[in-house]
Amino acid sequence: MAKQRYCEECGVPRLLYRELTWRTNGTIIETKDPEHRMLFSESENLDGLFDEIEKIIGIPIEKFVIESKRRVAKDYLEKMIPSFVLRLLYTFRPGLIVDRMTLICEAHGYGKIQSSEVCKHTERGAYQATVIDHPYSILCYRGDNLGGMEASTRRDCTSRVTEVGDDKYLLELWAGNHPPELKERMKVREYPVEEGNIEFKRCSRCDTPLAVAAYDFNLDDGTIINPENGTRMAIFGPVGLEAVFTALEEELGDMIPETVIEAQKRYTREHFRVEDWVAGEEHLRRMIAMRGYGILKSYEADLEHFAATIHNPVVIPLIVGMAKGIFEKAMKIDSSVHEWSISEDGELRVNIRKE
Numbered sequence: 362m363a364k365q366r367y368c369e370e371c372g373v374p375r376l377l378y379r380e381l382t383w384r385t386n387g388t389i390i391e392t393k394d395p396e397h398r399m400l401f402s403e404s405e406n407l408d409g410l411f412d413e414i415e416k417i418i419g420i421p422i423e424k425f426v427i428e429s430k431r432r433v434a435k436d437y438l439e440k441m442i443p444s445f446v447l448r449l450l451y452t453f454r455p456g457l458i459v460d461r462m463t464l465i466c467e468a469h470g471y472g473k474i475q476s477s478e479v480c481k482h483t484e485r486g487a488y489q490a491t492v493i494d495h496p497y498s499i500l501c502y503r504g505d506n507l508g509g510m511e512a513s514t515r516r517d518c519t520s521r522v523t524e525v526g527d528d529k530y531l532l533e534l535w536a537g538n539h540p541p542e543l544k545e546r547m548k549v550r551e552y553p554v555e556e557g558n559i560e561f562k563r564c565s566r567c568d569t570p571l572a573v574a575a576y577d578f579n580l581d582d583g584t585i586i587n588p589e590n591g592t593r594m595a596i597f598g599p600v601g602l603e604a605v606f607t608a609l610e611e612e613l614g615d616m617i618p619e620t621v622i623e624a625q626k627r628y629t630r631e632h633f634r635v636e637d638w639v640a641g642e643e644h645l646r647r648m649i650a651m652r653g654y655g656i657l658k659s660y661e662a663d664l665e666h667f668a669a670t671i672h673n674p675v676v677i678p679l680i681v682g683m684a685k686g687i688f689e690k691a692m693k694i695d696s697s698v699h700e701w702s703i704s705e706d707g708e709l710r711v712n713i714r715k716e
């Protein structure tokens with residue numbers, strides 16, 4: 362009998378409810394590695410966000426995105442799986458790695474892998490090719506796969522993407538003949554994590570919050586869709602995204618966080634509902650926590666301003682952009698003034714007011 366792919370009660374894919382825990386403190390963690398946080402978040406704005414940043418700063422940023430995601434994926438895999446196991450798997454059962462990657466893609470909303478091919482011996486070295494339909498972000502997907510192949514082969518890898526249809530891409534990876542030079546590991550920001558008291562109504566069978574289970578999880582398409590507005594969601598690590606923004610900021614300066622806030626604000630205004638604002642503090646607290654962005658601790662709102670503190674925040678410019686977008690939409694204004702700061706113990710303060 363085929364393995365049950367979804368929870369019979371709530372319809373969340375088995376791979377997700379077995380691997381992820383929605384905690385009461387506004388974080389989503391990998392159950393086996395509680396330090397590894399995840400987000401359940403709108404994904405179709407990611408490539409749009411990168412495009413927007415390119416437009417504003419006027420230079421291509423593709424290499425920053427791919428490189429940052431590559432390093433995070435590689436570090437993560439090397440931490441989770443001993444390198445000799447990865448090497449053995451790659452040498453003797455490369456198909457297993459590809460099958461696992463396919464399952465992860467489908468359950469996390471990354472898109473549909475249409476075909477994959479692994480050739481260990483070509484003129485250019487080991488080769489891997491996948492065709493993916495509707496990737497959540499082709500740049501992130503490319504970086505994730507590069508990191509995965511480098512961890513498996515212990516070689517420097519190169520990649521190429523070719524669009525082969527409507528939102529369909531061929532990703533090719535080659536492993537070079539030389540092991541990578543010893544590179545410094547990515548510096549990952551430590552998150553001081555506090556406990557919290559969010560009560561989610563949960564599935565009695567798999568424990569996933571019902572607010573999450575309400576989304577349409579479709580393993581056949583590799584998509585997760587919000588049934589209320591049709592937006593696409595994906596489950597991905599905040600560390601990779603923070604690495605992208607940090608690398609851009611180091612190279613291009615302070616304008617990067619503001620650019621991300623602006624791009625996220627525009628997306629939020631287009632896709633979120635005014636009802637999300639009107640529903641009040643408790644609803645907003647759940648919206649933030651369900652996505653894994655932290656826990657709303659204090660909240661103050663009137664027709665002129667919105668102020669909040671959030672504990673356990675991640676990818677802060679996205680949170681600020683989201684808050685700004687919802688506020689402006691609810692107040693029917695085109696722009697607003699914002700300030701944010703983060704304390705040493707990791708508390709985010711956001712203040713947004715009419716101009």
Ligand SMILES: [Zn+2]
Nearest residue numbers: 368371564567
């Ligand atoms: Zn369930």
